[in-house]
Amino acid sequence: MTFTFSQSQQITPQLALQVLLQFDKAINSALAQRVRNRVNFRGSLNTYRFCDNVWTFVLNDVEFREVTELIKVDKVKIVACDGK
Secondary structure: OOOOOOOOOOOOHHHHHHHHHHHHHHHHHHHHHHOOOOOEEEEEEEEEEEEOOEEEEEEEEEEEEOOOOEEEEEEEEEEEEOOO
């Protein structure tokens, strides 16, 4: 079982939320400004769920393809929410 810093009380829940919000801002900015490659992926849909405006997809036997590279993984979980 994995424990987070917040669950083990090494940081406060408020600080944990602040870290997550800052990470979301930083990763969105980095992806928008620095990533120029395109990757396609294909897999078998295991489960999907839509709750509180959040989509969750679990795919099995997934292949990620770039122009010169192919990566295969057993399982991928994608969580998508409204970016507004």
